Amino acid sequence: MEARLLPYFLILPVTLFLCLFFLYPFVLVAQEAFGTENGFSLDNFREVVSYWKFPISMKNTFLLAAAVVPIQLALSLLMATMVTKMQKGRDLVLYIWTIPLGISDLAAGIIWLAIFEQSGFLNSMMVGLGVTDQPVSLLSYQTPWMVFLAIMLAEIWRATAIMLVILVAGIGLIPKEYYEAADVFGASRWKQFTRITLPMLRPSLQTALILRVILAFEVFAVVAALGGTLFPVLMGEIYAYQFDLQNGGAAAALAIIVLIISIVFTLIIMRALRVPKGATI
Amino acid sequence: MAEIQIKNVAKNFGSYQALHDINLTIADQEFMVLLGASGCGKSTLLRIIAGLETATTGEVWIGGRRVDHLSPKDRGISMVFQNYAVFPHLTVFENIGFGLRMQKLPDDEVKRRVERTAGLMHIEQLLKRYSGELSGGQRQRVAVARALAMEPDVILMDEPLSNLDALLRMEMRAELKGVLAESKTTAIYVTHDQVEAMSMADRISVMHQGKIVQAASPIEVYRDPAAEFVASFIGNPPMNFLPAKAAGSGRWTVAGQNFDGPASGKDLKWAIRPEDLGIADAGFGARAKVVEPLGAHLLVTCDVDGHQFRAVLDSELNVKPGDVLTLAPQEGRGRWFDPETTLAVA
Amino acid sequence: MTAVADVVAPDARKAGRGVYRTGVILLCAWVIVPLYLLFVNTMSSPETVNSFPKSFIPEFNMGSLNFFMGFQGILMALWNSVVVAVLTMVMSITIGAPAGYALSRFEFRGKELFRLLILLTRAFPLPLLALPLAVLFIRTGLDDTAFGLSLVHTTLAIPFAVLITFSLFSGIPLELEEAAWTLGCTRLTAFTKVILPLVLPGITASAIFAFVISWNEVFAAAVLTIENRTLPAFLLQTLGEAPLHLKFAGGFILVVPALIFIFAVRKYLFAMWGIANR
Numbered sequence: 053m054e055a056r057l058l059p060y061f062l063i064l065p066v067t068l069f070l071c072l073f074f075l076y077p078f079v080l081v082a083q084e085a086f087g088t089e090n091g092f093s094l095d096n097f098r099e100v101v102s103y104w105k106f107p108i109s110m111k112n113t114f115l116l117a118a119a120v121v122p123i124q125l126a127l128s129l130l131m132a133t134m135v136t137k138m139q140k141g142r143d144l145v146l147y148i149w150t151i152p153l154g155i156s157d158l159a160a161g162i163i164w165l166a167i168f169e170q171s172g173f174l175n176s177m178m179v180g181l182g183v184t185d186q187p188v189s190l191l192s193y194q195t196p197w198m199v200f201l202a203i204m205l206a207e208i209w210r211a212t213a214i215m216l217v218i219l220v221a222g223i224g225l226i227p228k229e230y231y232e233a234a235d236v237f238g239a240s241r242w243k244q245f246t247r248i249t250l251p252m253l254r255p256s257l258q259t260a261l262i263l264r265v266i267l268a269f270e271v272f273a274v275v276a277a278l279g280g281t282l283f284p285v286l287m288g289e290i291y292a293y294q295f296d297l298q299n300g301g302a303a304a305a306l307a308i309i310v311l312i313i314s315i316v317f318t319l320i321i322m323r324a325l326r327v328p329k330g331a332t333i
Numbered sequence: 334m335a336e337i338q339i340k341n342v343a344k345n346f347g348s349y350q351a352l353h354d355i356n357l358t359i360a361d362q363e364f365m366v367l368l369g370a371s372g373c374g375k376s377t378l379l380r381i382i383a384g385l386e387t388a389t390t391g392e393v394w395i396g397g398r399r400v401d402h403l404s405p406k407d408r409g410i411s412m413v414f415q416n417y418a419v420f421p422h423l424t425v426f427e428n429i430g431f432g433l434r435m436q437k438l439p440d441d442e443v444k445r446r447v448e449r450t451a452g453l454m455h456i457e458q459l460l461k462r463y464s465g466e467l468s469g470g471q472r473q474r475v476a477v478a479r480a481l482a483m484e485p486d487v488i489l490m491d492e493p494l495s496n497l498d499a500l501l502r503m504e505m506r507a508e509l510k511g512v513l514a515e516s517k518t519t520a521i522y523v524t525h526d527q528v529e530a531m532s533m534a535d536r537i538s539v540m541h542q543g544k545i546v547q548a549a550s551p552i553e554v555y556r557d558p559a560a561e562f563v564a565s566f567i568g569n570p571p572m573n574f575l576p577a578k579a580a581g582s583g584r585w586t587v588a589g590q591n592f593d594g595p596a597s598g599k600d601l602k603w604a605i606r607p608e609d610l611g612i613a614d615a616g617f618g619a620r621a622k623v624v625e626p627l628g629a630h631l632l633v634t635c636d637v638d639g640h641q642f643r644a645v646l647d648s649e650l651n652v653k654p655g656d657v658l659t660l661a662p663q664e665g666r667g668r669w670f671d672p673e674t675t676l677a678v679a
Numbered sequence: 680m681t682a683v684a685d686v687v688a689p690d691a692r693k694a695g696r697g698v699y700r701t702g703v704i705l706l707c708a709w710v711i712v713p714l715y716l717l718f719v720n721t722m723s724s725p726e727t728v729n730s731f732p733k734s735f736i737p738e739f740n741m742g743s744l745n746f747f748m749g750f751q752g753i754l755m756a757l758w759n760s761v762v763v764a765v766l767t768m769v770m771s772i773t774i775g776a777p778a779g780y781a782l783s784r785f786e787f788r789g790k791e792l793f794r795l796l797i798l799l800t801r802a803f804p805l806p807l808l809a810l811p812l813a814v815l816f817i818r819t820g821l822d823d824t825a826f827g828l829s830l831v832h833t834t835l836a837i838p839f840a841v842l843i844t845f846s847l848f849s850g851i852p853l854e855l856e857e858a859a860w861t862l863g864c865t866r867l868t869a870f871t872k873v874i875l876p877l878v879l880p881g882i883t884a885s886a887i888f889a890f891v892i893s894w895n896e897v898f899a900a901a902v903l904t905i906e907n908r909t910l911p912a913f914l915l916q917t918l919g920e921a922p923l924h925l926k927f928a929g930g931f932i933l934v935v936p937a938l939i940f941i942f943a944v945r946k947y948l949f950a951m952w953g954i955a956n957r
Binding site: 067130137151153154155158162165166169170175270290304 | 699702703706707709710711713714716717720729730731732733734735773774775777778780781782784785787789790793796797800801803804805806807808810811812813814815830831833834837841866891894895896897898901902911914915918919923926927929930933934937938940941942945948949
């Protein structure tokens, strides 16, 4: 009797906690988003979508995700394969490469601000090398592509590590025998990568991509530090609705939109990289 | 002093029935081996006795006390596990003394008992080491010492030697038997290795598909298997079977040879151990197919009347594949089985 | 392989190794150089930080840091950050670890559903939770408190705590626990005497991880606190008007504990993220 109830007793705190602080708040967001004084309505959504900043922030968020995620995927795969082959200094290199994992998006934004601000290191270097005579304003409304580049670099710098760690652990789970067998059959390094590593890594790739894509839609503090209002993104707009405009309903509606986008992308990734039952290692 | 009684124990895992109505009594100080192939339910039965698993129905009694509702710590048992389960964060000394510390025995008593059992298992010199610094055989010794230090009424062992290499296993087999005999505890020992079972047990319970097929002394299990399964499971190579045709009351024809046998209305199977066959002037005509020299003996696989038939013969004999041998069974070694019930017929 | 290929191979391999090494070094630099530049800025006087051109060598002047420490409200924000992170760490482990243990040791009805609930949290942008909770907290008096914020941060950290402890406990053979039971332990004493000592380093690592999650979180912190801002929320709020040297010193203070923590848990990083995330 006791043994049968024990597991429920043990998962009870988490379940209660998540119901109270995860499921319930989402119900509240939905209520706030769809509700007005006269019951169910889409007014909040209409308001949010028709606001002039909405298409821009939507476009920016997607553009940033589309620019950043593929590069991070390629980079983390490259780093992960480099590390698995490494004999000396593996631990040190891994430590260095995973440092950004512990760094917040805000700090990452500030770090890249040190490089891109007008009196920053990039300008210092360019002037030092004689590329320009005097410091240029890099993060201004006149140079939107430079703002985008700075945000992109900061995002790549900050959030590649999370994918790297998942992929390195995933590669570690692939039995060495497969590679030895491939060697025997004369498969090249590239063939081994595409025929063994990639397919076997599918569950890890799935996880890494889901985590990363969702984080990409949540991008906020990096943008706030580097672009400010020059580069509106969805999360930033939610924050603005909540604080500057004091419009909770609109903030909730926009939150629901971000939520739906996140879920749709999660489903797409899960479908695209699904692992057939029984085909895991 | 502990006799163990298992009464009508059954165990279901969902819809799968792992044990069917097991009844077994193990005498005080007896060394009982549960023998069977993997999945036969022997480990489940042991774990039910230990209290690590609960029986779906039935009772377990140890030393005249019903224990099936008690937790493992209150049953007066200790156990040796297949993978030794030596605690990695404790020294060998603390491992052996672990159970004693749980009983809150005074330090000097713990020390005395740890040193005594470590001495029994010849690991006195390892007491300060950690499990990571021990070999498989040494870990095995620690596990046994830890169980013995509890001075339990019953010691339960779940395939304790199966992870050791062949030579070490043979050495440990003899040592374990000696130590357990000396400690005077009742022992239940689970194994799939029939040599281990034969050499160590006072009695063997042969298990098959969740049932005990036969519980008897090793020699009885070997000589008088109670069922076809036991006959074909015990002994290496196993018993030979040939169909027997009734030829009048108590008279049987087996592959052209006549034998006296039980009086039975229907056809039976006749069985003989390969070791109980010899070359003779009259007997079965056997065409040798494969000849395997095993050092002391020759194992000859032949064809008798269209049935596969094995004989263990003297290695001095010059037998080649294709030779036709005349094989005769030793007097009184043939056994009879009912093909329908698969049980022995006397 | 032909003879020609055999002759060519060593050179090609040497070149390949050269490319490989350069790649590794460049990627290390890619991570370290921006951090170094932040360090240079932090270690310079406010005047230097705001002047041009920048030197790439730190002058080891504590001016910026002193200014930062003396700035109105910073010490309070720093203290709030620590309190929230510690609360998050304690709550996520005490609530999460039992569930991780249950997942690793028991088969029970609804186990898959529970796992799904845990994994589901990953598919949601959790900081958004802060919006409805802001209203809820005002009603319950939890608004603008460290405890209220730490509840949200615990929601962020709990899925990881559960999955990480699940993999930690799964790494301890059940046999060890059973052995303890047969040696006179109850479920509880077997846990405290055998399992706990073995998983403690891993639990510490996941606790540190929870700390870092909370320490770094900006959005929920900014939404839920007004007076009692955490350091990230404070910095975010002052981004518009604060002088550069305050931003850089603040960024540096944010980064340092993270660096130490990642170093402390590096052994567990892969077990935690890799396995727990599958």
